Every structure is written in structure tokens, then in C-alpha cells.
Amino acid sequence: MRSNDTVNDQPILDAGMQDDETDRDAKVQEPRLWCDDGWTARVIKNQDDDGWAVEMIMDGEDEPALVGPWTMGRDKKNPKPLDASAFYTLVKTATEVLRRHEQQLHALLHKSLKVRTASARLTIKLDIVPDDDNPSATLSACDEAGEQLAQVEVPTSFKLTPDSAAEWIANDFRKPGR
Structure with missing residues (x-):
């Protein structure tokens, strides 16, 4: 001291x-x-x-x-x-x-949910990177084997819900909001 x-x-x-x-x-x-x-x-x-x-x-x-x-x-x-x-x-x-x-x-920045489609069960993830200068968020979909099927950048304000995930899947994994 x-x-x-x-x-x-x-x-x-x-x-x-x-x-x-x-x-x-x-x-x-x-x-x-x-x-x-x-x-x-x-x-x-x-x-x-x-x-x-x-x-x-x-x-x-x-x-x-x-x-x-x-x-x-x-x-x-x-x-x-x-x-x-x-x-x-x-x-x-x-x-x-x-x-x-x-x-x-961690729970706020990394969300995940399971969605059952007609042909498979998918895991949809939202990962947010809270950077002061350049925050970002990624939405991704994986099959049951863990293989990534799609990935898109989304606004950090994107809300991952069962409805938003189902809508993203129904739109062939195109970037939400387009």
C-alpha cells in the first residue's frame, strides 16, 4: 500500500x-x-x-x-x-x-430456438456483437446434424421469435425486411 x-x-x-x-x-x-x-x-x-x-x-x-x-x-x-x-x-x-x-x-446476445418444418427440425440462432463503433447481428439456421443452411446479417434490433424464425424460413432464408 x-x-x-x-x-x-x-x-x-x-x-x-x-x-x-x-x-x-x-x-x-x-x-x-x-x-x-x-x-x-x-x-x-x-x-x-x-x-x-x-x-x-x-x-x-x-x-x-x-x-x-x-x-x-x-x-x-x-x-x-x-x-x-x-x-x-x-x-x-x-x-x-x-x-x-x-x-x-450471454443470454441477451445469443438466442436460439428450434423450429419444426415439414421436412426437418432446424435450430435458428441470433448472435449479437455489441461493439461501440460497429455493432452487428447474425441470424443463422442449422439442421439437426449441426450443418449450417443459411446465414444473414440482421439489425441488432432484430427480435428472434418463433414467428420471425418461421417467416425467415418461409422466405427461403432471405434477409428479413426485404
């Missing part, structure tokens, strides 16, 4: 100020600040009330992955100190939050 900045009388870690591998691997185990296994837990004053909160930040990230209420200490004024058990429970919870977020994002 080599920063003179503090928040709630707690030092602020600046990952950009570390100059060798041993600094990055150093464990910090203080009552309000724990750093280990790629995570930082920091007990902070809850801005919404008189209580305390804990934030979990993954190394290299600017925003916390998890912010939640933190238990008051015995004096009912100061926060309960962090300990190994609480820290690893918080790591597990924050990791799960990130995993669910990634699953939700």
Missing part, C-alpha cells in the same frame, strides 16, 4: 502503483480492508443510513461486483471487523454475482 488517500479513514489501494509481482500477491488483512485471491473487501460507511456496508472489488476493476450491508460491532457504532470466514463468503457471493451477470449477458 503506497497511497496517501483515504476513505472513511481507510487507505485506498491503487493497483497502478504496484511495481512488482510480490506487491500484487501481498495479502492485506485489516479490520476494514482485506485483499487476497484477486479480490478486495472494504467496509465502508453506508451512505443511506447510519450503518455500514461492504464492497467487493475484483482486481483490475473500477466498480465493485457486490455491495451489501455489513454487521455492526458489539458497540453498535463501529463495523464488525472482517475475518477470513467472512471474506471468503463474500468472495464466493461476489463470484456468483459476476457469473450470473455473464450468463444474463
Whole structure:
């Protein structure tokens, strides 16, 4: 830790100020600040009330992955100190939050449905690439063996539904909207 900045009388870690591998691997185990296994837990004053909160930040990230209420200490004024058990429970919870977020994002960007036609059962996929400069979306159809039958570029606003998929198939896989 080599920063003179503090928040709630707690030092602020600046990952950009570390100059060798041993600094990055150093464990910090203080009552309000724990750093280990790629995570930082920091007990902070809850801005919404008189209580305390804990934030979990993954190394290299600017925003916390998890912010939640933190238990008051015995004096009912100061926060309960962090300990190994609480820290690893918080790591597990924050990791799960990130995993669910990634699953939700994947589900938004990669949709798939099965459509039965008179001659086959097809899998229709919509894959969206959310690029700030050039976002794109691809609609594709595969047969039961996984062989691609068609692929077209579509607007990123295209909605894949059973009806839109059936219409695309009925139009011989021509680009929708034409």
C-alpha cells in the first residue's frame, strides 16, 4: 500500500502503483480492508443510513461486483471487523454475482430456438456483437446434424421469435425486411 488517500479513514489501494509481482500477491488483512485471491473487501460507511456496508472489488476493476450491508460491532457504532470466514463468503457471493451477470449477458446476445418444418427440425440462432463503433447481428439456421443452411446479417434490433424464425424460413432464408 503506497497511497496517501483515504476513505472513511481507510487507505485506498491503487493497483497502478504496484511495481512488482510480490506487491500484487501481498495479502492485506485489516479490520476494514482485506485483499487476497484477486479480490478486495472494504467496509465502508453506508451512505443511506447510519450503518455500514461492504464492497467487493475484483482486481483490475473500477466498480465493485457486490455491495451489501455489513454487521455492526458489539458497540453498535463501529463495523464488525472482517475475518477470513467472512471474506471468503463474500468472495464466493461476489463470484456468483459476476457469473450470473455473464450468463444474463450471454443470454441477451445469443438466442436460439428450434423450429419444426415439414421436412426437418432446424435450430435458428441470433448472435449479437455489441461493439461501440460497429455493432452487428447474425441470424443463422442449422439442421439437426449441426450443418449450417443459411446465414444473414440482421439489425441488432432484430427480435428472434418463433414467428420471425418461421417467416425467415418461409422466405427461403432471405434477409428479413426485404
